[in-house]
Amino acid sequence: MKIDRIELFHISIPFAKPYALSKAYGTLRDAHAVIFKVHTDEGAVGLGEADPMNPFTDETPSSVMVVTKDVIAPRLLGQDPLQVATLERMLDQSVHGNLTARGAVNMALHDIAGKAMGIPVHAMLGGRLHSEIPILWGTSSATPAEDIASIEELMHLGCRTVMLKMGALPVSQEIKRLISVRKYFEDDLSLVVDANQGWEVVEAFTFIEGVRGCPLQMIEQPVKHWDLEGLKRIRQRSPCPLSADESLVTIHDAANLVREKAVDVFSIKVSKNGGLTKGKAIAQVAQAFDLKILMNSMLEFGITQAASLHLGCTLSNLLDMGHAYGSVVRMSDDVTDFGQNISGATVKVPDTAGLGVRLDEKKLKQYTKEHLEIKHE
Ligand SMILES: [Mg+2]
Structure with a gap:
């Protein structure tokens, strides 16, 4: 089997509600991604997704398309997609950074290999330890009353872990938000x-x-x-575990965070971290150091969410609380059927071959801003 064509689709879909993050990121109204279709000469198609978000990542949808066309695709075309480790090493040697583009390729290769072998991607990653995982939901920066109203809606769905986005308001107001929410919901x-x-x-x-004495998970x-x-x-002063997200991009970041004894938790995102191979390696560094x-x-759509679920379900060191598998629910629409795995506040791990996610071609066309096709000459 050989890779003979790669298609890229820059898509943009509005959020169901505008999403207020921190000072660094502002309020977002649309989510952008680049969907990858990696085609083979035998008709198999692997799906991947890049979720760049500058200034969180150093990439943009346009840069993902350019680096894929100029640097990544010329090296992949004509290669055997089942040689996932060989292609990963080859791209490590020839592409600097650009981890969300790299991550999309790595997802697509896993998807093709899983489909070719007739096994789900989690089986390729060592097998699943969890068949379903509770979902953590994030709420926008808001007033205490708005926080309580949106969390009540989530709790009706069965949600028991919520991530409050902070860093946009003065700290005194953030302290009030947390204390009000905690008082209202207590230990639930x-x-x-x-x-x-x-x-x-x-x-x-x-x-x-300001929040000492107020139980906080992380x-x-x-x-x-x-x-x-x-x-x-x-x-050293925190009463609860501390997590690295933006500080944890590469496996070398993971090593430095461990050396510095800087955090207790690694926040893994398969797109940010460059795919399943690299995400799994980072999780194993974490495991070695407890x-x-x-x-x-x-801000992910269903392909990255599926890849993330296939990795997450194989990990023995997952935090005992919800995880971020509700990304498609906060969008007004998705180009995949990943949402069918979500029921209430739980996500079920799919057992179908590959990533187990299907593209809706009509929606892909509807939300595509730019399409690029790169063929083997
Ligand atoms: Mg974060």
Whole structure:
């Protein structure tokens, strides 16, 4: 079998409701992704998805398309897609960075290989330990009353873990938000705070002191991605585990976070981390040092979410709480059928071959802003 054609589709779909993140990212109205179709000469098609979001990642949908056309595709065309490890190493040697583009390719190769062997991708990753996983939901930056109203809706679905997005408002207001939500829901709810790099170290200290005594499951990425020393200082004062998201892109970041004793949890996103092979390697670094994993998500559609689920279900060091498998629900639509795995606040791991996700061609056409086809000459 040989790869003979690669198609790229830059899609854009509005959120169901505008999504307010931190100072760094502002309020988002549409999610963008690049869908990959990797075609073979035997008619098999592998699906991949890149979820770049500048300035979270250093890529954009356009840069994903350009680097794929100019650098990645010329090396993949004519190759055997079943040689996943060989192709991964070849691209490691020839492409610097561009991990969301690389991740989409890695997902598509796993999809083709799983379909060729008639097994789900999780079986290729060692087999599943979890057949279903509770979902963690994120709420936008909001007032305490808005937080409580949106969390009540989620709890009706069965949700028991919520990630409050912080880092956009003054810290004194963020403290009030957390205390109000905690008082209202008491022990029925596990709370995670994600500041998305929005704080200085002293602001994180103020937050920790302000919410002391208020049970909190985890704080994610309070400070800038490069500030491992800051993370370490915050961890030393934090009453709850600290997670790295933006600070954890490559396996070398994972090694540095461990060396610095900077965090307790790695927040893995298969698109951000460059695919399933690299995501699994990062999870194993965490396992070796007794760190836990939050399976987290960018603003993802069903292909990345499926890939993330196939990886997450194989991990023995998943945090004992919800994980981010509800990304398609916060969008007004999706180009895949991934949503069928979600019931209430639980996601069921699919056992069909490959990634187990199907593209809706009509919707793909409807939401495509730019299409590119790269063929083997
Ligand atoms: Mg995060």
